[in-house]
Amino acid sequence: MFRRWAGNLPGHYPDRMENIAGGTAAPGTEADESEGGAPARVLPVAELHLHIEGTLQPELIFALAERNGITLPYSGLEELREKYEFTDLQSFLDLYYANMAVLQTEEDFAAMTHAYLERAAAAGVRHAEIMMDPQAHLSRGISLETCVNGVASVLATSQEDFGISTMLIAAFLRDLPEDSALEVLDGLLAMEAPIGAIGLDSAEVGNPPAKFERLYAKAREAGLRLTAHAGEEGPASYIIEALDVLGVERIDHGIRCMDDPDLVERLVAARTPLTVCPLSNVRLRAVDTLADHPLPAMLAAGLNVSVNSDDPAYFGGYVDDNFAQLKAVFDLSDFDKARLAANSIHSSFASEERKAELLEELNSGEVAP
C-alpha cells in the first residue's frame, strides 16, 4: 500500500534546482494534488538537525521521572507546558538542560530515541542525523557509556525497525571550555563510540566557532564529518568562521547569512548545506513570526537549505509539522517541497548508495505509508 507523492520531482538536481531558483517555470509546479482530493502524501526527507534530548515529550519526562524516583519542579503536564514560552535561545536551553535530569539509565536514553524514531517515521523521515550532548549528561554524573550506548542501541536497528537510516553526531557545548570538549572527544574515540560526526551547539553569542579550532582538527583527523550551529542568534561572521577556521561541511541554522550578501553568494556557489529549523526560529524569537522567516528568500537566492525540527518536543512540531506550517504560510509548491527534500538527502552524510535509494524513493512518487 503506497501513497503517492507528486511525480514532478527534481530528478536532474541541481540543474532544475537552479532553473527554479532563477525563477524559470519548471514542469510539475502545478497545484498541489491534495487540494483536488487526492490522499495526503508523506514527503520522504532526511532530518539533519535534531537534538535527541529535544525530543523528550512532557509525557515521557513525567514517565521517566516516576520510573527513576525523581521529583520534578512542576505539579503536572500543564505546569510543565506553561514553561514552553521562550524569549530567546538561553531561556529554552535552561529548560532543555533541566529536563534532562530524568535521563538516568541506558533504557531511558533508548526509550527517548525509540519515541523519536517512531514519530519521525510517520513524519516521512527516511534518514536521520541525530545530535546528542554528552557533556550535558557527564556534568550530571551520567557516564558516556550510558548515554551513548542507550541511544546507539536503538539506532543500530533503526533501518529494520523504522525504515530510517541513522548517524549519531556528538555535539559539543560551546559555552564550555574547549578542553572539556577535547576530553570528551578523547573518551568517545577511546570507547569507539558509533559516532559519524561532531557538532557544536548551546549558547552561541559570545562563543564563536574559532574557540573550537583544535577540537575540529582532532575530529577531522579521526575521520569524523563536521557540522556546527552558526548564525542562529549569532552574526553572519560566525558562519564564515565555522567554514574557514573549523572547516565544517554543513551549517546548522545559518539564517543570519541573509545579513551578508557576499556570504550568500559564497554559500550558493559552494552549495553549502544550511539545516534550517523554521518553527525553532519562531519559538526562540530569532524571527517574529513564521511569515517573517527568511526560508523563501533563501530558496529564491539559490541556497542549499533543508527543513528540520531541531527540538520538536519544545518547538511545536516535527519535520512534517514544519512543512505543513510553511505550506500554510508561504503556499510552498510541491516542487519547492520536493526541492527541500532533495536538498536534505544530498546534504546528508549518508553513503552514496543510501542517498541514491532515498532520491529514487523521492522521484518515484511512491512513499510507504
Ligand SMILES: Nc1ncnc2[nH]cnc12
Ligand atoms: N536550537 C539550538 N541551538 C543551540 N543549541 C541547541 N541545543 C539544542 N537546541 C539548540
Ligand SMILES: [Zn+2]
Ligand atoms: Zn540545533
